[in-house]
Amino acid sequence: MKKRWLILIVILVIVAIVLAIVFINLFRDKDTTALAKEVNKVTESGYLDENNKANQDVDKYLQSMLKLSDNLEADYLATLLKTDNLSAENEKMANYANAYAAFEVIGQFYNRQIVFSKYTKVYAQQKKQISKNFSKAQKAVDALETYFVEQNVKIGNADEWLARTWDDCKVQLQQLFAFTSSAFAGLNEVYKNCVPSKLVNNAMSDIILDEVNGMTKNIADGQADFGKKLLTFANAYLSVAGEQVILQHSYNAAVQAAAKDIKEKGAESEYYASFVAGELAF
Amino acid sequence: MKIKKLLLTMALCCFCVFSVVGLAGCKDVTLSLLKENFEKLDAAYAANSDVFVEGEFEGLPTKYLISSYGTVVDKRIENGTEGYEELLKLYNATLVMASDYVDSNREFLLALEEKELSKQSKEALKILNDSVVEYTNSIEDFIRGRASLMDYFSKYAEESEVSNMKNILQFKKIYGNMVKKNVRLATNSARMVETTKIFELLKQTHPTAADTETVKEYIRAKLLPIYSEMKITEIANNMNWSAQKEGDCKPQIDAVIEKLDASFVDFKQNFVTKKTSKVLTKTEMGHLFDIAEEFFVEAEAYFQALYGLSLSKLAVSYDNQMSKYLKENALAEVYLQKLEQFVGHSLGQFMDAVCDIIYA
Numbered sequence: 001m002k003k004r005w006l007i008l009i010v011i012l013v014i015v016a017i018v019l020a021i022v023f024i025n026l027f028r029d030k031d032t033t034a035l036a037k038e039v040n041k042v043t044e045s046g047y048l049d050e051n052n053k054a055n056q057d058v059d060k061y062l063q064s065m066l067k068l069s070d071n072l073e074a075d076y077l078a079t080l081l082k083t084d085n086l087s088a089e090n091e092k093m094a095n096y097a098n099a100y101a102a103f104e105v106i107g108q109f110y111n112r113q114i115v116f117s118k119y120t121k122v123y124a125q126q127k128k129q130i131s132k133n134f135s136k137a138q139k140a141v142d143a144l145e146t147y148f149v150e151q152n153v154k155i156g157n158a159d160e161w162l163a164r165t166w167d168d169c170k171v172q173l174q175q176l177f178a179f180t181s182s183a184f185a186g187l188n189e190v191y192k193n194c195v196p197s198k199l200v201n202n203a204m205s206d207i208i209l210d211e212v213n214g215m216t217k218n219i220a221d222g223q224a225d226f227g228k229k230l231l232t233f234a235n236a237y238l239s240v241a242g243e244q245v246i247l248q249h250s251y252n253a254a255v256q257a258a259a260k261d262i263k264e265k266g267a268e269s270e271y272y273a274s275f276v277a278g279e280l281a282f
Numbered sequence: 283m284k285i286k287k288l289l290l291t292m293a294l295c296c297f298c299v300f301s302v303v304g305l306a307g308c309k310d311v312t313l314s315l316l317k318e319n320f321e322k323l324d325a326a327y328a329a330n331s332d333v334f335v336e337g338e339f340e341g342l343p344t345k346y347l348i349s350s351y352g353t354v355v356d357k358r359i360e361n362g363t364e365g366y367e368e369l370l371k372l373y374n375a376t377l378v379m380a381s382d383y384v385d386s387n388r389e390f391l392l393a394l395e396e397k398e399l400s401k402q403s404k405e406a407l408k409i410l411n412d413s414v415v416e417y418t419n420s421i422e423d424f425i426r427g428r429a430s431l432m433d434y435f436s437k438y439a440e441e442s443e444v445s446n447m448k449n450i451l452q453f454k455k456i457y458g459n460m461v462k463k464n465v466r467l468a469t470n471s472a473r474m475v476e477t478t479k480i481f482e483l484l485k486q487t488h489p490t491a492a493d494t495e496t497v498k499e500y501i502r503a504k505l506l507p508i509y510s511e512m513k514i515t516e517i518a519n520n521m522n523w524s525a526q527k528e529g530d531c532k533p534q535i536d537a538v539i540e541k542l543d544a545s546f547v548d549f550k551q552n553f554v555t556k557k558t559s560k561v562l563t564k565t566e567m568g569h570l571f572d573i574a575e576e577f578f579v580e581a582e583a584y585f586q587a588l589y590g591l592s593l594s595k596l597a598v599s600y601d602n603q604m605s606k607y608l609k610e611n612a613l614a615e616v617y618l619q620k621l622e623q624f625v626g627h628s629l630g631q632f633m634d635a636v637c638d639i640i641y642a
């Protein structure tokens with residue numbers, strides 16, 4: 001008899017605790033500021049902040065690398081850079097410099113909007129992965145900074161010595177772009193599925209962010225001209241001035257028509273060329 | 283034995299708590315209760331019929347003009363004196379527009395069939411009823427505050443402008459609290475209408491001129507808190523903005539406030555003064571609802587940004603220094619950017635689009 005009472009009490013207590021946990025989880029506000037704060041940290045004080053020291057050092061490094069062709073004989077420079085295609089290697093450097101600037105603009109765009117997302121399954125699924133990717137990209141930038149300090153890189157001087165650093169730095173730069181691109185791809189999913197406002201999340205923002213997704217994937221391997229194209233594109237549609245084209249979508253039939261046409265026909269659309277060139281105007 | 287009794291008591295207490303919490307949410311509010319509370323509101327107005335008077339506000343006939351704030355203050359309002367003229371042009375204007383909407387919806391809502399109310403309508407009804415009660419209660423505070431203000435200015439107006447402004451600011455807090463509750467009442471009235479099938483009917487049948495007016499008034503009521511929440515609730519209720527320090531972000535915020543003020547003038551012009559809206563086609567009515575729905579979702583982001591930024595904390599505790607405030611509120615700049623985007627672009631674009639549809 002005594003044992004039965006004890007068992008009953010224990011069961012009641014367990015059920016009460018379970019109910020309490022269920023109720024708390026049901027009514028707790030699902031907070032989306034956590035991801036917003038991560039993005040904010042990366043773009044306002046981390047490696048995507050143009051005022052961040054590491055950011056500026058990487059930019060200085062790339063600008064200095066681009067000047068090497070003026071100062072060193074081509075064949076010799078190619079040997080130092082460990083490449084058999086100097087022209088392609090120079091393009092890669094230019095791509096990286098432009099892409100980094102473009103990534104700042106893209107990061108700022110997400111920084112402005114992600115805090116206004118709603119908590120959904122997509123948010124929950126993507127948050128951790130986005131965080132991890134930004135963290136890995138930050139580590140790549142930190143590794144570059146450490147390398148610069150260890151190697152005591154004299155930006156603008158000692159051309160030969162500078163050229164010899166390229167093979168090591170390239171690896172970190174590729175990581176930086178690859179992981180940041182992956183983070184942006186995750187943010188694109190969150191944006192599309194979790195930002196409820198059609199004024200900022202609509203058919204025009206869809207095609208813009210999808211195009212950014214496609215372009216950023218090409219940066220890590222440094223294909224021709226992608227950095228410059230990405231920078232022009234990002235400034236045209238994702239900067240504070242540029243995002244007007246997204247905000248116009250709800251009220252401008254021409255914007256709606258262009259977005260629809262590009263979505264349906266892709267490169268075959270009459271608008272595609274000017275869209276990709278950052279020249280869509282209404 | 284004692285331990286057993288203790289455990290059993292704890293377990294039973296948990297169940298009692300859950301039962302009470304669960305049952306507490308079940309109390310239904312009826313339309314008759316809402317009617318009773320509206321009648322109490324009418325009684326509050328009637329008891330103060332020397333304060334809330336009939337008249338016209340920028341072309342809108344109203345029963346909610348505040349008759350007077352005393353001779354001295356009335357004169358300063360008439361002269362457009364900064365710090366005083368808002369009592370009419372912002373506070374009373376908002377009160378008039380919100381109250382007008384509440385009145386125009388009231389008969390429709392009270393005529394609904396209790397049995398046909400959906401779950402959403404019942405929830406909206408409870409919220410609406412609570413806001414009627416809250417607003418009614420705030421009227422007495424306003425009446426007392428107004429009496430104090432009139433008493434002060436009748437005796438001490440000539441003594442000190444600093445003291446005059448202090449009294450005006452104290453009165454604005456009370457007035458602002460009443461207006462906030464009034465706007466909330468109007469917004470909740472609009473939400474209750476949204477839960478009925480009336481808007482679906484408007485989209486499906488051939489609209490009339492009266493239907494355009496109904497939708498125009500609905501949009502007007504939904505737009506009101508965009509102005510009142512920043513200008514009154516966030517700013518005027520908490521501080522004298524013009525006396526705040528010139529920190530690194532004050533020019534940015536000044537620009538937002540200036541744009542909002544200009545937009546409020548357009549808002550009154552387009553939604554109060556202008557009369558001849560046209561008869562819409564079904565397509566136009568559908569399009570109007572679509573853009574309104576999209577815009578008011580974005581407005582939620584605006585409110586999130588407004589409350590997230592906490593202008594009073596930024597101004598009073600951090601002297602408008604964003605660089606320092608960011609250490610406490612990392613997203614403050616993001617919120618400010620949203621306010622800039624919404625007030626600078628989205629609000630004007632929406633109003634232009636609505637006017638293009640509803641006016642010939």
